[in-house]
Amino acid sequence: GAGVSQSPSNKVTEKGKDVELRCDPISGHTALYWYRQRLGQGLEFLIYFQGNSAPDKSGLPSDRFSAERTGESVSTLTIQRTQQEDSAVYLCASSLTSGANTGELFFGEGSRLTVL
């Protein structure tokens, strides 16, 4: 499809396991964002990628969280040694222009992570 694609859509894991979430942005979109949405909460910024520039990691909550993106393609968000408080929906968004304030972000449907 033409939108932002995320996988898996649902992931249930045991506490202590590592998980990897994938985001396929819209082709041609240089900017990519990861957000976390806990139940009944707003979105929390995690990380931002812009082209080949160094990512803005200022929103990552701990060193258990990391993300990668090669060029303007797929991104993966990795959570190591998952904890129950990591349970949330992880949303990916991409944008044609750089910076969240310059225009529209296109969001995927999210990956729902449940840590037992």
Added chain:
Amino acid sequence: AQKVTQAQTEISVVEKEDVTLDCVYETRDTTYYLFWYKQPPSGELVFLIRRNSFDEQNEISGRYSWNFQKSTSSFNFTITASQVVDSAVYFCALSEASGANNLFFGTGTRLTVIP
């Protein structure tokens, strides 16, 4: 510090009624941007509007209208003649020129339109 407050957690209206969703923001920047996003049950956020801090003109798009008032730091969203398809969670968000990579989201307002 920047902050977005959506005091209304849930609102229910009967179809065809008008409804206003409130958004109050805080920022120290003089240049900033305000947004509204809609999150239907599918989960995918949909962009509705973006306004910059220098443009206080109210905007109307079909049944949707937005009232931006810097004096009260508010950016309220009104849906007229609501429809069942308007049922969703609506998020207000703020982006500052000084922190351009991030959108600060409110906690959202869940709107239910009853047929």
